[in-house]
Amino acid sequence: MASTPAGSPAALHPTADPAWLASGAEEILEPGLPIVDAHHHLWGPPRGPYLGAELAADIGEGHRVVATVFADCTEGYRTDGPEGLRSVGETEFAAQVAREAEAGAYGGVLLCAGIFSRVEMRDGAAVAEALHAHIEAGQGRFKGVRFSSPWDADPAIRSTARLYTEGLLYDPTVREGIACLAPLGLTLDTWLYHPQIQDVADLAEAFPDTQIILDHVGGPVGTGRYAGKRDEAYAVWRKGVEAVARQPNVSVKLGGLAMELSGFDFHEGPKPPSSQELADAWRPYVEPCIELFGADRAMFESNFPVDKFSCSYGLLWNAFKRLAAGASAQEKTALFSGTAARVYSLDLSAATA
Numbered sequence: 416m417a418s419t420p421a422g423s424p425a426a427l428h429p430t431a432d433p434a435w436l437a438s439g440a441e442e443i444l445e446p447g448l449p450i451v452d453a454h455h456h457l458w459g460p461p462r463g464p465y466l467g468a469e470l471a472a473d474i475g476e477g478h479r480v481v482a483t484v485f486a487d488c489t490e491g492y493r494t495d496g497p498e499g500l501r502s503v504g505e506t507e508f509a510a511q512v513a514r515e516a517e518a519g520a521y522g523g524v525l526l527c528a529g530i531f532s533r534v535e536m537r538d539g540a541a542v543a544e545a546l547h548a549h550i551e552a553g554q555g556r557f558k559g560v561r562f563s564s565p566w567d568a569d570p571a572i573r574s575t576a577r578l579y580t581e582g583l584l585y586d587p588t589v590r591e592g593i594a595c596l597a598p599l600g601l602t603l604d605t606w607l608y609h610p611q612i613q614d615v616a617d618l619a620e621a622f623p624d625t626q627i628i629l630d631h632v633g634g635p636v637g638t639g640r641y642a643g644k645r646d647e648a649y650a651v652w653r654k655g656v657e658a659v660a661r662q663p664n665v666s667v668k669l670g671g672l673a674m675e676l677s678g679f680d681f682h683e684g685p686k687p688p689s690s691q692e693l694a695d696a697w698r699p700y701v702e703p704c705i706e707l708f709g710a711d712r713a714m715f716e717s718n719f720p721v722d723k724f725s726c727s728y729g730l731l732w733n734a735f736k737r738l739a740a741g742a743s744a745q746e747k748t749a750l751f752s753g754t755a756a757r758v759y760s761l762d763l764s765a766a767t768a
Contacts, residue, residue: 429724430463430723431682435686435687436687436727439686439687439688439730440476440727440730441689441690441729441730441733443476443478443729443733444690444733444737445736446478446479448479448747448751449479449481449748449751449752449766450478450479450480450481450715451480451482451484451714451752451761451763452480452482452484452715452717453668453670453714453715453716453754453755453758454484454668454670454671454716454717454718455470455483455485455486455716455717455719455720456485456486456487456488456720456721457485457488457508457512458488458490459490463720465719466512467516467520467521467526468521470521470719471521471522471524471526473728473729474728476727477729478729478732481525481752481763482526482528482752483524483526483527483528484527484528484529484755485509485512485526485529485531486531486604486718487502487505487532487533487560487561487604489502489505489533489576490505490508490509491504491505491508491509492504492505499534499535499541499542499545500544500545500548502532502533502545502549503545503548503549503552505532505533506549507552509530509553509556510552510553510554510556510557512526512527513525513526513527513530513556523766525763525765528556528761528763529556529558529760529761530553531557531558531559531604531759532549532560532561533562533563534549534592535592536560536562536588536589536593537586537588537589537592538588539589540595541592542592546595546596546599546601547599550599557601558601558602558759558761559596559601559603559604559626559759560596560601560604561603561604561605561606561630562592562593562605563575563577563606564583564584564606564607564611565579565608565611565634566579566580566581566582566607566611567610567639568640569639569640571639571640572608572636572638572640572641574674575606583614584607584614584617585614590618590622593618593622593625594622596622596625597624597625597626602625602626602628602758603622603625603626603627603628604627605618605628606631606634607633607634608636609633609634609635609636609648609655610651610655611634612629612652612655612656612658612659613655613659615629615633615659615665616655616661616662616665619659619662619665622664623662623663623664625664626664626758627666628665629665629667629668630668630671630716631670631671631674631716632667632668632670632671632672632700632704633655633667634671634676635649635652635700636648636676636677636678637676637677637678638676638677638678642678645678649699653703656704656707660704660707663712665712666708666712666713666714666754666758667704667714668713669701669704669713669750670715670717670718670722670731670735671716671718671721672696672697672700672701672722673693673718673723673724674718674721674722674725675724681693681696681725681726682724682725687727687730688725688726689730690726690730690731690734690736690737691734691737693725693730693731693734694734694738697738698738705739705742705750710742710745710746710747710749710754711753712754713754714749714750714751714754714755714758715735715739715750715751719731735751
């Protein structure tokens with residue numbers, strides 16, 4: 416049995432009007448540049464739906480996406496059996512999409528070539544059973560876990576269906592669970608808000624053999640108590656990013672900035688922002704990440720359909736290409752495909768797009 420569990424984040428991630436999105440269509444920049452979309456979601460009712468066909472339609476806007484990485488979003492969970500194994504249903508769901516893609520269902524794009532799902536690290540060392548179950552379900556595609564820990568003192572700041580507590584990444588039992596990842600060759604994606612980035616730096620120092628990924632440029636928040644205080648929040652964000660970039664086992668995902676959480680309010684305009692407007696707004700976050708981590712530890716991500724709130728898929732990747740315009744050919748390869756392929760150990764030999 417599989418379903419979207421109660422409390423799913425349908426209301427947390429509204430979508431933009433298709434006609435509004437289409438009104439901002441642009442010519443695709445550098446259409447031949449291979450892309451691995453390092454982070455996207457898929458889900459069905461009551462959300463969306465945004466499944467393989469919908470993602471393939473967005474990719475069809477013209478960018479050369481050759482493969483994608485599926486990110487956890489509480490989709491397809493089992494509705495019975497042990498609680499700690501119910502998230503295995505999500506890996507089963509994503510693996511099925513991957514098999515369909517490999518059979519040619521999505522125009523040769525390897526959707527869900529890599530999968531990372533959620534495992535409850537608060538179960539400590541007992542997560543080993545769940546990790547092995549995910550590995551089996553993924554049939555070579557399960558690459559790691561995302562253990563989110565977004566927390567803020569302002570209850571109005573919320574981006575997930577789950578509620579988290581302060582300092583979760585310091586919890587000894589959580590760290591017992593995280594210790595199970597590296598021996599299995601699994602990665603750890605982290606999602607939190609910008610005042611918490613130091614938590615990831617400390618975690619990375621404690622687990623130097625674990626490949627850790629900082630999602631969404633570290634989660635800069637521009638809503639709630641941070642609204643109208645971008646300079647102040649930016650200083651905190653920058654300090655955190657500088658700290659975590661010093662840890663060689665951490666990579667960063669460049670994206671997630673089109674969410675309402677970021678506070679740019681592009682969704683409120685009479686028409687979508689241009690890719691140049693997006694690039695200009697996001698440059699203060701993306702360029703420092705590339706400078707501090709280097710192109711070989713940075714990767715662009717769509718975060719779709721969440722980021723579809725503010726722009727189309729074509730527009731999003733145009734903005735990213737504008738942001739990388741000054742990079743060398745080697746750096747562009749890393750940023751748009753190479754880093755993601757390496758970090759998630761993707762086999763792209765079957766890519767035909």
